[in-house]
Amino acid sequence: MRPLTQAARTRPAPIPDAADEDGRAAGYSPEGPTQRSPEHGSPDRDQPAYDLIELLFFAYRDFVADPDRILAEYGFGRAHHRVLHFVDRHPGLTIAELLDILRITKQSLNRVLKELIEQGYIAQRTGTSDRRHRLLTCTPQGRALAQRLAGVQGERVRRALAEVGPALREPAGRFLLAMIEPEERAAVSRLIGGEASAEVPAEIRAEIRGGSPSADGVRP
Known part of the structure; x- marks a missing residue:
C-alpha cells in the first residue's frame, strides 16, 4: 500500500487523545456554531449547510454505535476498532503507514497497539x-473481531441502501470522496481498493487470507 502524500501527512495536526474521548477538536465551542448576522450576506449563500452537517453527525453517531456495543465487551474503544479494521484490511501495514491513515499521535497508537498485541489480536x-x-x-x-465489527456496520449500510435504492451507492461514494482533501483522494481510493503493502511476503498473505474465522473464535 502506498503511503498518503507528503503534503497530506504534514498538513493536519495529530488528533490528541482528548479529541477522541469527547469529540472536541480545535476551535470547539460549547455554545455551538457561530451564527452569521444578516449584514454578512445572504443566508442561502453564506450559511453553513446545517442540514448536511447534522445529518453527517447523526449518521456517524449511529454508524459507530453498533460496533461500540461490541467493543465494550472487550474493554476496547474506537481507536482499537480503527487499528483492527485497517490492519485486517491491509495485512502487513507498517506503523508509519497506520499513523498516516489514522492521523493520531505515535504515543496514542503505541498504547493501543500494545494492548492489542498483548491480548493476542x-x-x-x-x-x-x-x-x-x-x-x-x-x-x-x-x-x-475485525470482521464481526465490520459485519454490523455493513448491515447498517445495506439497510440504508435498500431503503433509498442501490442506485444511490455510486453518487453517495462520489460525495464522500469529494469530502476528502483533493490531494488525498487518489491515495484513499487505492487504500479502499485493497492495495497491500509491498513488504508483505506471499506466505504471510496466504497464511492470513487462508481462512475466515467465525465470530465464535472471538473471546472477550
Missing part, C-alpha cells in the same frame, strides 16, 4: 526489505 513481523520495520497483521482472533 495483533501480531508484529519483521519487515523484508527493511528489518527495522514491523509489519502488523491480525491474528485469527483479531481478524474474527
